[in-house]
Amino acid sequence: MDNTEKLHSITVGFPEVQVFVKKSKKAKRVSLRVSGANGNVFLIVPVRVSMQDAENFACEKVGWIRKQLVSKVEKTSVQHGTILPIGGVPHKIIAGYGKKIIFKDRTIIVPFKRKSFNSGLKAFLIELARQRFCERTDYYTKLIGKEYSRINIRDTKSRWGSCSAEGNISYSWRLILAPNSVLDYLVVHEVSHLVEMNHSINFWNEVETLMPNYKEFRSWLKLNGERLHSYQF
Numbered sequence: 001m002d003n004t005e006k007l008h009s010i011t012v013g014f015p016e017v018q019v020f021v022k023k024s025k026k027a028k029r030v031s032l033r034v035s036g037a038n039g040n041v042f043l044i045v046p047v048r049v050s051m052q053d054a055e056n057f058a059c060e061k062v063g064w065i066r067k068q069l070v071s072k073v074e075k076t077s078v079q080h081g082t083i084l085p086i087g088g089v090p091h092k093i094i095a096g097y098g099k100k101i102i103f104k105d106r107t108i109i110v111p112f113k114r115k116s117f118n119s120g121l122k123a124f125l126i127e128l129a130r131q132r133f134c135e136r137t138d139y140y141t142k143l144i145g146k147e148y149s150r151i152n153i154r155d156t157k158s159r160w161g162s163c164s165a166e167g168n169i170s171y172s173w174r175l176i177l178a179p180n181s182v183l184d185y186l187v188v189h190e191v192s193h194l195v196e197m198n199h200s201i202n203f204w205n206e207v208e209t210l211m212p213n214y215k216e217f218r219s220w221l222k223l224n225g226e227r228l229h230s231y232q233f
């Protein structure tokens, strides 16, 4: 079920969910399957059913797909010994002495005796995300000569980022776990909304000007995004 390389895929809903299409001679009706291992979504389409009907079916079920993704994707409870990606690079959480959380050389040293181990580590990562998002947002807004009002860092499952008409930009802190270029793509996406408050062709042109290879990072997010939510603090 996980060999997706040769499969055609479609996207449904917004934020988009990638759905891999599997034509089936045996299947009697269109159905959806969500892999618990990696959150890949498959649309099983009997050969006699048209792609349009199958796509409509997937679009109608997007709410169901999202629920499955949240409940089925394997959860990793974060503790000493857990390998946590930071900027997409695996970091091992190791026990240390002292009071501070230290982040270096592919390790995160979390004090062994710290009572609030999980909430402390989560707060540390949120702060790390805030710093990076502020830095990158400043960089890209200067590049296009626009200004934003404020940056909010959130922990939302429904979206990775948003930009209001007032220029308030929100980001999900969990993107600090993704490769840096994926976090940058989100910044480019939201900053481009300061120019175009929609997802028109002009908007995507703006994104492409700032980041010519943005599609690569957008697909990374579609494919792996759910996994960023699998870490439990």
Ligand SMILES: [Zn+2]
Pocket (backbone or CB within 6 Å): 189, 193, 198, 199
């Ligand atoms: Zn957008």
